[in-house]
Amino acid sequence: MIRQKLRERLDRLRRKPSRPSTDTGANANAQSTQAPQSNVLAPPISVPAVPVPGATTHNQTSTLRLPGDPIDKTFIQSNLSTLPPGPKPNETSPSATGSHSGTIAVSSDLWSAAYSEAVSSFGPDLDVAILQGKNVEQLFKQLEDLDKDSTQQPAFQRGVGYLRSIQVPLERFKLALDLTSPLATGLGPTTSVVGAVRSVTAIAITFATADREFARQIGEMLEQISYIDDCDTLGQQSDKQDIHKALVSVYRQMLKFYQAALEILSKQGAKLMLKMALETHHLPQLVQDFLRHADVLRKLVQKATWEIVEDIKAMLYDREIAIWLGxxxxxxxxxxxxxxxxxxxxxxxxxxxxxxxxxxxxxxxxxxxxxxxxxxxxxxxxxxxxxxxxxxxxxxxxxxxxxxxxxxxxxxxxxxxxxxxxxxxxxxxxxxxxxxxxxxxxxxxxxxxxxxxxxxxxxxxxxxxxxxxxxxxxxxxxxxxxxxxxxxxxxxxxxxxxxxxxxxxxxxxxxxxxxxxxxxxxxxxxxxxxxxxINATRDGIIVEKLVQNRLSYLSNEVGEFVVRILSRKAQGSAIWTKMIIDLIEIRGIRALGPMRRFLEEEPLPKGLYELYTTLLSRCTSDDSENEALAHTALKLLAASRRPLSILELAWASTLGAAKDDIVSISDLAMLVDYQRVMSLIYPFVTRLDFGDVKKRQVGLVHQSVKEFILSECSPTLPPLSGSGSKTVQKRHIDQSIEHMEACALEICVKYLLLEDIDNITLFSEEQIVLEELPHGFDVSDSDGDTIEYDLFGSWDAWEEGMILYDPANRGLGEFFAYASCHWVDHLGAVTEEPQLHLASIEKLCEVGSTRIQNWIEQNRRPNCTIKPRFEFDASLYDPVTVMSLYGSEAMLRCMLKESDFKSMMFHHRPILGAADQIIQWGDLSRLKILFLDDTVGQQLQTLDFFLLLMSRWSYPRVQHQSWDSAFDLIDQMLDLGPAIEQWSNELLCVAAGMGCMPVICRLMTRARRDTVLRTELLRGAQRGKGNHSRDKPLHQSIGEAVWCNHVHVVEYLLDVEGIEAHIAYLNSRGENILHLASRYCNPSVFRLLTPRFQLSMHQKDSSGNTALMRIMTSSALVEDRLESARILLSHAATIRDYGSEDEQQESLRMAVRLGDLEMCDLVLSIGRADPRSLLTSIDQGEMIFPGEMTDNEGPLPAMVQLLRRHTETTSLSPDL
CATH class of the missing domain: 3.40.50.300 (P-loop containing nucleotide triphosphate hydrolases)
Structure with missing residues (x-):
């Protein structure tokens, strides 16, 4: 483009065609796209000496193309399409038609316009008729015929010769006619600028022989006329009004010269007239005036030429600079x-x-x-x-x-x-x-x-x-x-x-x-x-702008939904936002349902995937070792459960990418280069404070980076894409996540297996002492109070201000804290055995080792505070316990199948210990895996396991949303065979004592259709010593429930068909269920039991106490004791079971001795005890009342008054 413009500019300056005739069409097309050029509308009066095809040259002067010549007409006709509206070349306007109208034909070119303006400026002082070319040519022919000298040489040729003789370089001038024969090309009418210039040039050359000084002036005049030619490129193309005005002045002077010369030629004695004109200085003065105005034009042309030259230089500079700098x-x-x-x-x-x-x-x-x-x-x-x-x-x-x-x-x-x-x-x-x-x-x-x-x-x-x-x-x-x-x-x-x-x-x-x-x-x-x-407001503005620009076709509801969801998920990533919106536009999603599903899936845009790939390639320089280190670091970040410190990430990724075996902390420390690691992944991580390399701050910059890592982390899987079924994509993602988790697990386990972890204890003696101090205790302040944990606060808030420690200071390295706290999290995410064998996990969790003690103690302190967050007794744990709590089901099954539980790595009873920890802290569904395992299941298919299960169930600290999965093992046990029948009654009794309705209900439900089980459950045989209780002999189911005050269990069991043996059961102390009920004196229990109790209410235990007597001595609330006694006595009265007189007197005597007026009143009024014998004993001084029984009005006891009142009532009763 630059070369073309430069060539066109130079061509216009030189006034020659820019291409040979074969390129005319191309040039025409090129010109048609630009503004119309004056050289197309009307070629200039003279151009540089370039031969025209078909033209002849004489005396080294070329015949030039001029308006009116045949070649010019062809040129103009071929470019008519470029003409602006108005008369075409060689056409006149209506106002200029007719050669005798006294008007001048006006053309649209620069020279004609200036010439027309010059002619018009004369007004009536110029006779337009004299400008007709026919008259001029006739005068020239007469002049040549009359003034031929002896050599028969025409005057024009003599003028040319004379000018050459005085060394006027005519060949260097741009002349508009052939020097050998001016009339050969035709002078044309001087009504046109071309004809006028030709005529003036011919006249001037002819007059040159008149005087040497005049000839010199004529030479200067001819030289100045040549500048008229440059006015097109330098004037019209630049739209310079100063050149136009100067050209009009030149044309005026030229017309004055022409008018004066024509007057000389039109008269007889032209030579004489010429001499007279020279002597009067008329013609020389006209020539001088022309030269003066032409000099102004020359200077303007030179100035414009300089500007064009500078423009050309600038173009040359631009071209060269563009080539050099690009x-x-x-x-x-x-x-x-x-x-x-x-x-x-x-x-x-x-x-x-x-x-x-x-x-x-x-x-x-x-x-x-x-x-x-x-x-x-x-x-x-x-x-x-x-x-x-x-x-x-x-x-x-x-x-x-x-x-x-x-x-x-x-x-x-x-x-x-x-x-x-x-x-x-x-x-x-x-x-x-x-x-x-x-x-x-x-x-x-x-x-x-x-x-x-x-x-x-x-x-x-x-x-x-x-x-x-x-x-x-x-x-x-x-x-x-x-x-x-x-x-x-x-x-x-x-x-x-x-x-x-x-x-x-x-x-x-x-x-x-x-x-x-x-x-x-x-x-x-x-x-x-x-x-x-990251700024949520900024994200919202960006999303709103992009949605308005790219998704304006969406309905208001869908558009607002997109803005709301993407603003929340952007998390500072404008590029992710843009590419998601681009993807929405590409897929043309419009409806709310598909849009919601699309945004929930959060696909990784292809463009973003390619960007991340490019960034990773650039950071690693495509070096295999760099790539391994970067991939390891990124996978660990994607799988990490919390932000890592710079040192943690560097230590872990170095260990994960290491090709050589590393056995100690010192070996690993020698290889760690955290600056290198961060330089390989810095585009993908959050803003970091490099001034604190221990600060937990390194995370992925956006969720899309994790998606990218997932697509890259599995070497056996193809990159994620939008193609394929949802099921295939989900399976791919799940496999990638597990591969990533397995890598993180392998790094953590490798780290914790370094020999230093088993040789160095986590805490020094001083730190152990600090651990025993209460939270908030200030060592320097003896009056410091402890700080209680706020249930509604966060761990970070609670641990604020606590004494901290650094495991690295103990020689355990920088990754110990994370590996100890979170390797179990990664273990739970792995469903297939990782590259490290189960033996590594067994070694890591070896019972009683320093290693397990260290990582468990650290696990209790995620923030490295001396005070632990929670209970975690390392002595209770072994490999199968840890796997049962934290491992995936697949990994647990794998360990149950392959591990040797008799080895020193495990506890003596590892499966039962694992079950205990599951019940307390884990997922109860894991119990079924252990319970039904072919190898170790028998260790849990025992009474001890279910007793353990119920004891943990009854422990308030242990909480689960549902215990069904654990207690369903009762049904599993019953399905296994008759083993449970041997101890089913014991299980029922213990369950009743614990109030464990889930077990009771399952047993009784099965017993309805299993007579053998039913018989075993409801047998009334003595249970034995009962090693599970220290303070009481064993009782059957209802007795156990009554003893522990489980009303709902009592109510349920009393409705069981065939439960009579348990109701009538007497334990080794001779206690029935009413004796046991007197422990809590729960009226609800007595209301349930008394109607079903078939024995005498006055039955005594081995100590000789009836149920009523035990109620009297119970430590329960007074109200409960009285209500229970009332229920018991009322039921006895109903069935007329008043007991013997001695039994009645014994109960009354105990109540009197205890000073319980209200209880005495019950025994007397409901139990119908006779107070007379007791009054006799009192009168004889056989009974002494407590001091509080003395009446305020006198020394007479209130109890005596009660007895006497009832004595009076009794003596009146006919039944006594």
Missing amino acids: SDKMSDQSQYHASLQDLRADRACEPLLANTNFIDWYGTPEFRELVVLGQTGCGKTVSMAFLVDSLMKMNEHLIPQPKICYYYCRGNETGEAVHIISSLILALLGQLPGLKKTFFEWYKQVQASGCYDPATDYRKLEDFLELIFQTLNRQLFIVIDGLDECGRGSRSTLLKLFKKLSQKNPRLKVLLSSRPQEEILMQLGRMPRIFLD
């Missing part, structure tokens, strides 16, 4: 910047302008640097585009106007220093064109010094920038986005360059953006920073 760079940058303008949401970027660091950077007149930091995809580039446009707007009205050079690093070559510097130079030259010549000359000079291609040498380009910065006394802004896309060397080069340039121009401002890589932050030093942190 003009496509700026084109790409401009296009990319424009695309960012369409993409961005300005409201989301506006807070940057209010940032104090930006305000200080912009407002300070001295050199300042500023960097914008943000994670991958957070919108740094769009923000930088906003800042560039904002700076342009802010600088728009400043004088001198600051110049802004911006550059976007986009990876590959765009991040090399030489490309950035060359682009900055291009941007500067584009804004300051005057520097192009300086650069051109500098470049040539450098080439001459031996550097053939300075554009490839960033040092040379730096020299030029320093050179011009020193000369520029204005504010300059350099904005570079993506500093992290540059290599280490390029970054260093650029930062050093900015310092150098600031010394040359102290008003320089530099604005950078980058991901917060540690190495880059170190290179930036103390440069002020703006962090693009």
